[in-house]
Amino acid sequence: MRLSRAFLPTLKEVPAEAQIASHRLMLRAGLIRQTSAGIYAWLPAGLRVLRNIERIVREEQNAVGAQEVLMPTIQSAEPWRQSGRYDAYGPEMLRLRDRQDRELLYGPTNEEVITDIFGQSAKSYRELPQMLYQVQWKFRDELRPRFGVMRGREFLMKDAYSFDATYEAAVASYRRMMLAYLRTFQRLGVRAVPMVADTGPIGGNLSHEFLILAPTGESGVFYDAALEEQDWLAQDVDIEDDRSLETFFNQVTQSYAATDEMHDAQAWEKVPEAQRREGRGIEVGHIFYFGTKYTESMGVSVTGADGAPFHPQMGSYGIGVSRLVGAIIEASHDDAGVIWPDSVAPFRAAILNLKPGDADTDAICEQLHAADPEAFLYDDRSERAGVKFNDADLMGHPWQLIVGPRAAKEGKVEVKRRATNERFELSVAEALAKVQTA
Known part of the structure; x- marks a missing residue:
């Protein structure tokens, strides 16, 4: 969504x-x-x-x-x-x-x-x-x-x-x-x-x-x-x-x-x-x-x-x-x-596009969203990054998939675990595997 x-x-x-x-x-x-x-x-x-x-x-x-x-x-x-x-x-x-x-x-x-x-x-x-x-x-x-x-x-x-x-x-x-x-x-x-x-x-x-x-x-x-x-x-x-x-x-x-x-x-x-x-x-x-x-x-x-x-x-x-x-x-x-437990969360993950309009970030966000459009909430709004971070924490998605232009050029995604605030920089495939199988 x-x-x-x-x-x-x-x-x-x-x-x-x-x-x-x-x-x-x-x-x-x-x-x-x-x-x-x-x-x-x-x-x-x-x-x-x-x-x-x-x-x-x-x-x-x-x-x-x-x-x-x-x-x-x-x-x-x-x-x-x-x-x-x-x-x-x-x-x-x-x-x-x-x-x-x-x-x-x-x-x-x-x-x-x-x-x-x-x-x-x-x-x-x-x-x-x-x-x-x-x-x-x-x-x-x-x-x-x-x-x-x-x-x-x-x-x-x-x-x-x-x-x-x-x-x-x-x-x-x-x-x-x-x-x-x-x-x-x-x-x-x-x-x-x-x-x-x-x-x-x-x-x-x-x-x-x-x-x-x-x-x-x-x-x-x-x-x-x-x-x-x-x-x-x-x-x-x-x-x-x-x-x-x-x-x-x-x-x-x-x-x-x-x-x-x-x-x-x-x-x-x-x-x-x-x-x-x-x-x-x-x-x-x-x-x-x-x-x-x-x-x-x-x-x-x-x-x-x-x-x-x-x-x-x-x-x-x-x-x-x-x-x-x-x-x-x-x-x-x-x-x-x-902080939703995984089993009851409304969405398993939020995809945060930190620079809508950037070709690399848009492409990776679309790829992530297509992997599970029902379970992943794609924040595609033209809002400041801080607004997106605050809303994602407020809504309590178990995972956040954060895509910015620097990491996107290298095909990377920052993955944040809401409950622990742990962060990982992973490839798109690794990020999806972590979020979908955890």
Whole structure:
């Protein structure tokens, strides 16, 4: 893509309403624009980041056997009355009526809808287990939305739901999803630590939240360094074997990790001092096991092997996809701008033409751009070099391919790694190989 033709409206000034780094940088880098309180439009570069996160989330959900569905954003109030949550949920739920005076709501979550859908279809234990997920917009009417996409009213979320015949099978599903989450966050280029959590209005008695470590996190966290040293992608876990899942789960949960609210000073003292870590964290995911809370209250049952009906066991699993964009920036930025992990960056590299109109620089820039016009953003504007450097750092491209007239005469390109500021002077072929295979 050529920057001269792209809709990437960067801002030089820091917006007055932005209180935290991610909000400031998302506005300045042209990722989002606010349309009303707590509601944002996603501009092309921001949407590319959102789609990259969605892709990784989907791949890891599919890898543990979850199947994708798509549920409506507008829900009937009736299933929520059946579960008992319609009145209990609170003012964060946006309630409305249609022209025939039917009570509706803009879904903040989907336990009731998915339980109703499952109950209409599943009749026998032979149809279990099932794990269904979606990536869908949700709405919670925050009284004071702030911090940009970190605490907005409308947000994109991945929510998954498991249905199992027994407690043991439900716990295996829970462990399978925990593995998927740890692998997802590692692929996104961030460290996310699983913490025992309160189940809140979702219900149940087994719950973990996942916090990205960032200095500006809203929660204080204490954890064993072993949790950040693990390579979850390399873990040899058989997702179809309950014993393998249990070994993995014990490895995770036996390492100390807690937020301020759940911190146990006595347990913390048992962690070797060299392994103790303290910091701040931003919640980006939450998983729950809650048994028959919804299937029982909504009258959903299937026939068992003995012919008797039973209520399937359930769990739910959420990842804040749009929240992750802000959280990643909070964990990965500097004074100059965003530092995107390679896996989620809107563009893999920026090509900076320092002298448009010079035959040598133009030729090399065109050659670089032609190698991958979708992943390389070509800054072909008639702007000063300083403007191009500042915008490239602000937008956070993992790599910069800098082409000036002196090096261009020798067929050379200066390659800059955004995260480390390392610089290399390479041939065109070497520069492409470095950027495309790193």
